[in-house]
Amino acid sequence: MRGVRRVAAPIAVLLAVGLAACTPALPETVVPDTQITVGWTGAFTSANAAASPAPGNVDIAETIRGDFGDLVDGEFVADEGFGSVTIVSDDPFTVRYDLAEPVWSDDIPLDAADLLLGWAGAAGYFDAEDADGDDASADAEPVETAVPALDEFARAIEVTYPQPIIGWQQAVTAPVPAHVVGHRAFGTDDPMEAKQAVIRAIQDGDDDALAKIAAVWNDDFEVGKDGKLAADLLLSSGPFRVDSISDDGDGQSVALVPNPSYRGLVTPKVARIELVPAGDLPEAEVGERLNVAQVAPTTANREIIRQLEREDFTVDTRHDGTLWALMLDPTGIFTEPQARAAFLRAIPATALTERGSGVWATAYTGTTSMLSAPGSRAYDIVNEDSGFTAALGTPADDAALERESAGIAAGSSVCVLYDTGSEFATGAFVALGEVAAEAGWSIADCGSADFEAALAAGAWDAVIARVPVPQTPEQILDQWGGHGSASITGSTDPERDALVAQYAQTTDVYEARDLLAQIESTIVRAAVALPIAMNPRATIIDRSVTGIAPRTGVAAPLTYGVSQWEVVP
Structure with missing residues (x-):
């Protein structure tokens, strides 16, 4: 204090x-005696x-x-x-x-x-x-x-x-x-x-x-x-209240029931919601033990989920608040901005997305921004004003010639770090090697099963990483500020810091969008990041349930709007 x-x-x-x-x-x-059971991976540790x-x-x-x-x-x-x-x-x-x-x-x-x-x-x-x-x-x-x-x-x-x-x-x-x-x-x-x-x-x-x-x-x-x-x-001011908390050894369960004192505009429709351990394969239990589950799309679960879709289960895929990006260390081979731009312009983001997403290609939404997410009004302004498309998003007429003009010899090696345990990162790396070779770059496999440790060690030239889309000025500074604790590239820019400070004190939503685009443009000019695609999360919903509209991002992606949930008669 x-x-x-x-x-x-x-x-x-x-x-x-x-x-x-x-x-x-x-x-x-x-509706009396109605219940929705949700496969939940969270833990309730504090009210x-x-x-x-x-x-x-x-x-x-x-x-x-x-x-x-x-x-x-x-x-x-x-x-x-x-x-x-x-x-x-x-x-x-x-x-x-x-x-x-x-x-x-x-x-x-x-x-x-x-x-x-x-x-x-x-x-x-x-x-x-x-x-x-x-x-x-x-x-x-x-x-x-x-x-x-x-x-x-x-x-x-x-x-x-x-x-x-x-x-x-x-x-x-x-x-x-x-x-x-x-x-x-x-x-x-x-x-x-x-x-x-x-x-x-x-x-x-x-x-x-x-x-x-x-x-x-x-x-x-x-x-x-x-x-x-x-x-x-456990007093509640929301639409539901906690009725019980239990743990049967497989994980914690939390039961929610309507709050009789709630005076909100939309009141609950279901009599009980059970948040229970999701289990090892929740997608296989929707329609039986579970009514709802959220999972990360993988090759292993695609066939199960596809079959559920064929049987009229709802599968809602939205981004989880993180994006995949190819990011560069602005030292060594990439000390000069011309070299960084030449490399990034030689790499079509769509090629990395296509190979990385595999059987889930339609679940990955392409993006051109490190600071905003597709589907938001801010993204539309940032995408239009940041200058990304002209500077980095349009392939060079002759990628090899652009590399040579930047002073980089043919066959120059680029050590690329990625998480070998990630399907997307592994696939994107394969595609990166193929398209980079066409422009005369030689890609060295620096993938690691201990990605975070390898990232911190810094012995890489480029990295395929999944990073959060910042939601606040503080988070922007953490990733892109002069002293950012979560910075991957180490890129600094006094103008960027000043713009973030101005953004933090902006109360007009339209002015805020314009400033966010200006902040993004400083990242584009630095040529240290190529946004690839938003990372998806799949919500599987039983036919017996309606009204569930998962939210994008990190905060309460499933329980947002819980008053709208109801059981189909």
Whole structure:
């Protein structure tokens, strides 16, 4: 908590708290005795995904937490049933987060206390200690952060940021119930008093009180080794709630049932969802033990899945948020940009995709961007404005002559690293060797079964790698910034860093797309990466189920939109 300096702001609070006399009935949309069983590879380890954002926790949070909206194909989609987010001042940059009328599953309303608690968590007030027992934020530069103002009805907060931020619509959430945190931190039984105690601790910057809240925030919501979690820690503000957590030795199972108190725009239709271990061959069990499963497309499972398609099972293939790319080390043989451009222009991405994808050719979508994904509106702008097609995406009239003009002798060897355990990378490498030879390049097989170790060792000239499509300015800098911790090529550009800084403070979606294209153009000019194709994920859906629309990307790709799921009569 030492990485944050707190500036108190006056607040007026009226906490709306009501206890229902009886348990609400299930939504009328729920069809009794219906169940959908999902083959799941996640693990539910914490009911506070803000403190522990592991994939399994994010999957569950998508079903049991309401929020102001979600990113879908790179665009923010608001959930007006939860509330609204509005910029109320440009200078200073101030955003109002205004709740509609959501309630927790114990019928305690969500209000400003819940939003303030979520804001404080995101601001670093409750950062956990690292493995050495030191404050994880101790070395961070203190950030002067004004405590948000709460409106008189305590259903909204207004946050004044030091500067505009691109992620303003999702910067505040309500990941855990403030009245539960207040009760556990301070022993306060009355929900109103518990909420007020949380507010006072944050407003006053009371380190002792904040330490107690931090202990609850980081530890109490963790699922025990026995799979147990107290009922108050499993309260839900989303369409479903956790009914049970179990482990039969083959893996963890989580049962979800409709939340009777949910007041969202779309209420659940199915009476129970069972997330169960996927097993070794989930595609073979859809229609029997499972109704839904997500798998990586491989040669081994293509025939099974093709047969399911012939029997009218739905097979939905969308990208998983990562892309395949051919990336260069801008040293050695590729020190000069002309040499890098000559090599990349000699390699048609379609040839690598065709050989790498094999029997799953239709599942791989080609791409021309390292920073955006096909299907998003941002991609259309980036693809048009980055200059990739002219600079690197159009084959040279004479690839051998272009190589010679770059000062590279015929037969020059290029050590290419790839993951020998990956079907796509192995196939793409074979194609790379063939097309590069036509232009006079000699490809050396530097493939490795321990890809990450070989990548870190750096004894390669080019690499066929699968990398995440960055979703935030921070992730762009990690991959492409001057000090990027996840940089593969080591390419740096002060102009790129400046553009990312500008992008991070852009609140207009159209301006943001234009800036993203400019950032992409700096990568194109560096000639260090050839985007190949998006990596697919296949969702197999039983004929007895409808309404499932998997989301692209990493975050909750299957459980997004779970309220729409239903069993076919």
